[in-house]
Amino acid sequence: MWAQAVKDSSHDMHDNKRSLDAHTLPPFIVIDGVINFRDVGGYATSNPELIVKPHVVFRSGEVTRITEDGKQELRKLGVRKIFDLRTDGEIKDYNTATALMDGIEIVRAPVVGGDWSNPVALVARLKEFEANERETFVIAYSECLGGAGPAYELILTHLRDHPEDGCLLHCTAGKDRTGLFACLLLMTLGASDEDIAKDYALTTVGLAPVLPMLAARYEKNPIFQENWQGMLNMGSSREENMLAVIAMIRDKFGGAEGWIKSATSLKDEDIEKIRKNLLVPKA
Secondary structure, three states, X not given: OHHHHHHHHOHHHHOOOOXXXXXXXXXXXXXXOOOOOEEOOOOEOOOOOEEEOOOOEEEEOOOOOOOHHHHHXXXXXXXXXXXXXOOHHHHHHXXXXXXXXXXXXXXXXXXXXXXXXXXXXXXXXXXXXXXXXXXXXXXXXXXXXXXXHHHHHHHHHHHHHOOOOEEEEEOOOOOOHHHHXXXXXXXXXXXXXXHHHHHHHOHHXXXXXXXXXXXXXXXXXXXXXXXXXXXXXXXXXXXXXXXXXXXXXXXXXXXXXXXXXXXXXXXXHHHHHHHHHHEEEOO
């Protein structure tokens, strides 16, 4: 049910141009046992001579099912650190702790925004998603930014201090907390709003192979069962939703840099160092 509904909701965006194997094509990278894995680099920027450096920052869904081959593939990509943005509660609820990996440090960096553990609040939020999907994404992501400072600062500090060490950030599906960080980073680096929104929307492609597994997980929860349309809307990754979120970041914080300086200890010189590390000449 969920898989078909998500497929239908994204039909216009893909316009029948993507094959069933689109999740194996760039910017996606096949990592055995990992969902929705892709490179955040390669995008054009406001400087026509510079692009976002490829093969440094990667994003994905949870890596709890990674195989030994998958671990080796991560090492070959140069990934030396994994930032896990999930809360302790969701790891416990779904029994999805990540195993240790030789040569790769796993950093717990939970992002907490909004009261998702309260059943009454969750039902209310799902009903909001059903009634007005785009506006609710803006509200939910604004709340997420309110609690994301410490976690996102860990990643930004890594990018400032260890630019040669590839890193992976992930949450459960690799859409919301992961997508919001990718948005802030790409805004900071000068990527266009359209490319940021398209990067976000690629999650629809990245999750296609595992929709049955995710559906089975959430269908066990009576709250999601009884508010299924709200759940579907909450699970979407439409470009227009991210464009609205980008507008919110500019209106509320003065842009990504404004949020970084208000929510973390990083200063202008830190942001400039991150740019220096992650912007490279166009080939």
